[in-house]
Amino acid sequence: MSTHLGRFLRGFRSLGSSPLVRTHPSARVSSRPASVRAIATFPLSIFSKSRDYSLPNSSWGPEMMQLYEHYTSQCEVETAAGEKVGGPWKRLPSYNRSLKYATGGVYLSKIIQSKARLFTRNIREVGAAFEYVLFVNEKEQRCLCLFQAGHLLEGPPGNVHGGAIATMIDTVTGTHATILSGPVMTANLNINYRSPIPLGSTVLIESALEKKEGRKTFVTCKVTSTNGSKVHTESTALFVSINVSHLLLGQ
Amino acid sequence: MSTHLGRFLRGFRSLGSSPLVRTHPSARVSSRPASVRAIATFPLSIFSKSRDYSLPNSSWGPEMMQLYEHYTSQCEVETAAGEKVGGPWKRLPSYNRSLKYATGGVYLSKIIQSKARLFTRNIREVGAAFEYVLFVNEKEQRCLCLFQAGHLLEGPPGNVHGGAIATMIDTVTGTHATILSGPVMTANLNINYRSPIPLGSTVLIESALEKKEGRKTFVTCKVTSTNGSKVHTESTALFVSINVSHLLLGQ
Numbered sequence: 001m002s003t004h005l006g007r008f009l010r011g012f013r014s015l016g017s018s019p020l021v022r023t024h025p026s027a028r029v030s031s032r033p034a035s036v037r038a039i040a041t042f043p044l045s046i047f048s049k050s051r052d053y054s055l056p057n058s059s060w061g062p063e064m065m066q067l068y069e070h071y072t073s074q075c076e077v078e079t080a081a082g083e084k085v086g087g088p089w090k091r092l093p094s095y096n097r098s099l100k101y102a103t104g105g106v107y108l109s110k111i112i113q114s115k116a117r118l119f120t121r122n123i124r125e126v127g128a129a130f131e132y133v134l135f136v137n138e139k140e141q142r143c144l145c146l147f148q149a150g151h152l153l154e155g156p157p158g159n160v161h162g163g164a165i166a167t168m169i170d171t172v173t174g175t176h177a178t179i180l181s182g183p184v185m186t187a188n189l190n191i192n193y194r195s196p197i198p199l200g201s202t203v204l205i206e207s208a209l210e211k212k213e214g215r216k217t218f219v220t221c222k223v224t225s226t227n228g229s230k231v232h233t234e235s236t237a238l239f240v241s242i243n244v245s246h247l248l249l250g251q
Numbered sequence: 252m253s254t255h256l257g258r259f260l261r262g263f264r265s266l267g268s269s270p271l272v273r274t275h276p277s278a279r280v281s282s283r284p285a286s287v288r289a290i291a292t293f294p295l296s297i298f299s300k301s302r303d304y305s306l307p308n309s310s311w312g313p314e315m316m317q318l319y320e321h322y323t324s325q326c327e328v329e330t331a332a333g334e335k336v337g338g339p340w341k342r343l344p345s346y347n348r349s350l351k352y353a354t355g356g357v358y359l360s361k362i363i364q365s366k367a368r369l370f371t372r373n374i375r376e377v378g379a380a381f382e383y384v385l386f387v388n389e390k391e392q393r394c395l396c397l398f399q400a401g402h403l404l405e406g407p408p409g410n411v412h413g414g415a416i417a418t419m420i421d422t423v424t425g426t427h428a429t430i431l432s433g434p435v436m437t438a439n440l441n442i443n444y445r446s447p448i449p450l451g452s453t454v455l456i457e458s459a460l461e462k463k464e465g466r467k468t469f470v471t472c473k474v475t476s477t478n479g480s481k482v483h484t485e486s487t488a489l490f491v492s493i494n495v496s497h498l499l500l501g502q
Binding site: 004115116117118119120122123128129151152153154155156157158160161162163164166167168169170171174185186187188189190191192193196199 | 255366367368369370371373374379380402403404405406407408409411412413414415417418419420421422425436437438439440441442443444447450
């Protein structure tokens with residue numbers, strides 16, 4: 001299985017380093033196993049220089065920017081009394097590292113790889129590979145990702161590699177499942193490719209909860225053109241909830 | 252759909268630039284549509300400096316090297332009369348570019364992206380990302396890939412991203428389907444993740460033809476530890492044969 005622990009653990013970083021604290025699912029930590037909750041007590045200052053890769057940069061095209069602004073404007077709304085409150089959508093930050101240390105002096109030798117980088121954030125050049133930002137709508141149990149595909153993601157000439165598309169589907173559905181169910185592992189990805197995605201395109205990736213059955217979370221996911229008229233892929237994903245303590249303290 | 256045209260087209264380069272000419276499926280060109288065959292007449296010297304990424308480099312660990320030598324030794328065998336002939340396996344070269352030009356003065360503007368790089372070969376640092384080499388056994392209709400996963404492919408802490416695994420499955424099954432059926436597009440990938448792959452591991456990715464039905468080619472694929480004892484993923488892939496002329500000359 002492929003685990004989706006990263007998003008969950010990385011969430012703790014935002015407590016100390018990001019202005020987006022209240023937008024992050026780490027707020028749900030109280031329902032997690034003790035071993036995970038303990039991590040939140042780790043001093044977070046070492047992460048303070050982490051770059052949030054989900055923020056706009058100079059490579060983002062007009063389509064990407066317009067959509068970003070549209071959904072960002074729905075993250076905070078004004079009440080009739082002029083008070084600003086959380087809106088239906090929340091933006092999720094995105095870093096290029098997984099958790100390296102835990103609290104209590106426990107050195108997680110098995111998961112420490114000082115050079116390791118998150119696959120989707122492993123290239124520094126802006127615009128060259130995966131440019132994306134995720135928004136979650138908790139009420140509707142939907143997740144939305146704006147994805148602009150760079151020139152280093154080529155598969156067939158001029159188009160995005162099927163594996164790069166699968167990577168984004170795993171990322172979006174896995175993040176969504178983690179928000180819905182806590183730490184999970186990918187158990188199945190079933191992807192139907194309908195039409196190629198040209199390099200440089202901006203597309204929408206939308207995931208929705210299908211159902212939860214015991215430890216299983218079923219999510220559906222669709223990749224479309226930004227106006228929704230063209231379907232690029234349709235997929236389903238199955239995630240299984242895990243107890244992360246064995247992952248943190250040796251397998 | 253995700254097209255697997257790259258391997259097919261890139262094959263033509265090896266005619267002029269690689270010592271592995273006889274090991275490459277481009278020998279099957281006579282059964283391809285006219286538009287594809289025509290590409291073979293393009294002067295190949297411009298590709299002569301292409302690096303073949305499937306050759307060993309300093310990052311390959313002992314396990315990767317041992318397996319590479321094992322399968323390479325089966326690419327050429329000696330007869331009783333002392334003559335060297337092709338063995339059961341053939342190594343496939345691997346480049347980081349897709350075809351950029353075609354013959355006859357036709358400038359393929361739609362597929363030219365001068366900076367574009369194949370997703371699995373987009374990082375120059377050896378050992379950092381995807382290190383792999385493919386072997387094909389035409390008689391047994393099997394394809395085998397040796398894959399060493401670098402530190403930039405991280406998903407869950409210390410382990411390979413599910414999307415990076417999907418990328419390799421798409422690469423191996425897509426290459427295999429192209430050898431079996433000519434130019435194809437990925438129509439479906441269905442992946443069951445059984446156990447995580449630690450960063451730095453070398454694993455085997457084996458694909459086998461399940462069946463061919465008209466334009467459809469069904470391939471199965473398994474990712475295991477090098478001794479076969481541990482199953483990491485089991486998957487199926489469906490490819491649909493395409494006429495590539497519309498891809499080359501505008502869609």
